[in-house]
Amino acid sequence: MAGLKLYFHPLSSFSMKVLTALYENGTDFEPRIVDLGSEAAFAEFKKLWPVGKIPVLRDEERDRTVPETSIIIEYLDQHYAGKTRFIPEDADEARQMRMRDRFYDLYVNVPMQKVVTDRLRPKGKNDAHGVGEARALLATSLAMVDHEMSDRTWAMGDRFTMADCAAAPALFYADKVIPLRDGHPHAAAYLGRLMERPSFARAVKEAKPYFDLFPKE
Numbered sequence: 411m412a413g414l415k416l417y418f419h420p421l422s423s424f425s426m427k428v429l430t431a432l433y434e435n436g437t438d439f440e441p442r443i444v445d446l447g448s449e450a451a452f453a454e455f456k457k458l459w460p461v462g463k464i465p466v467l468r469d470e471e472r473d474r475t476v477p478e479t480s481i482i483i484e485y486l487d488q489h490y491a492g493k494t495r496f497i498p499e500d501a502d503e504a505r506q507m508r509m510r511d512r513f514y515d516l517y518v519n520v521p522m523q524k525v526v527t528d529r530l531r532p533k534g535k536n537d538a539h540g541v542g543e544a545r546a547l548l549a550t551s552l553a554m555v556d557h558e559m560s561d562r563t564w565a566m567g568d569r570f571t572m573a574d575c576a577a578a579p580a581l582f583y584a585d586k587v588i589p590l591r592d593g594h595p596h597a598a599a600y601l602g603r604l605m606e607r608p609s610f611a612r613a614v615k616e617a618k619p620y621f622d623l624f625p626k627e
């Protein structure tokens with residue numbers, strides 16, 4: 411049995427962020443799919459992390475439960491380092507990388523989720539005002555990404571880091587809300603490079619069987 415267990419769902423954008431990091435280095439782990447649609451499965455998962463957000467990493471060897479994607483990837487970089495190092499050694503660069511990781515999580519992934527999950531709300535319970543705000547924030551963020559990616563390969567330049575693990579699923583799903591090909595050529599090209607990266611390509615391939623569950627407009 412692998413010492414590492416990942417509680418996740420293949421369709422979940424934040425899960426894909428951590429899967430990308432795991433696949434980058436071929437890190438051995440036991441996949442534990444959490445069926446968010448099953449009350450019993452979700453209640454069981456909440457015993458591990460009462461906040462109820464996936465993914466969560468469990469390290470049996472060290473007896474550690476590690477939630478939050480950025481913390482999970484930092485943990486992997488610290489204890490299960492592989493050929494791809496996710497955190498730059500230089501402290502200044504590491505801080506800039508963490509800023510981009512936060513940016514993709516909070517200002518691309520989170521507003522994208524707000525737009526998409528609103529489609530799952532019961533009739534009459536939609537939050538049109540909140541969705542409008544989220545769409546506006548997403549549009550601002552994507553314009554910033556497009557500008558920044560005009561002169562670089564990866565989020566930090568030449569080197570693939572945790573910020574790219576965050577960017578990949580965030581842009582993949584944001585593209586379904588605001589298509590990048592319409593006016594965001596550099597962001598679209600960056601997403602194209604991310605899609606060709608074998609680690610993220612594998613996460614997308616494994617999510618495909620669940621794509622029918624993605625709520626369309």
Ligand SMILES: N[C@@H](CCC(=O)N[C@@H](CS)C(=O)NCC(=O)O)C(=O)O
Binds near residue numbers: 424425446465
């Ligand atoms: N800040 C968290 C966000 C995780 C998150 O939002 N996960 C979503 C799935 S992509 C989730 O668990 N949603 C279930 C829910 O909110 O009930 C992280 O980085 O791990």
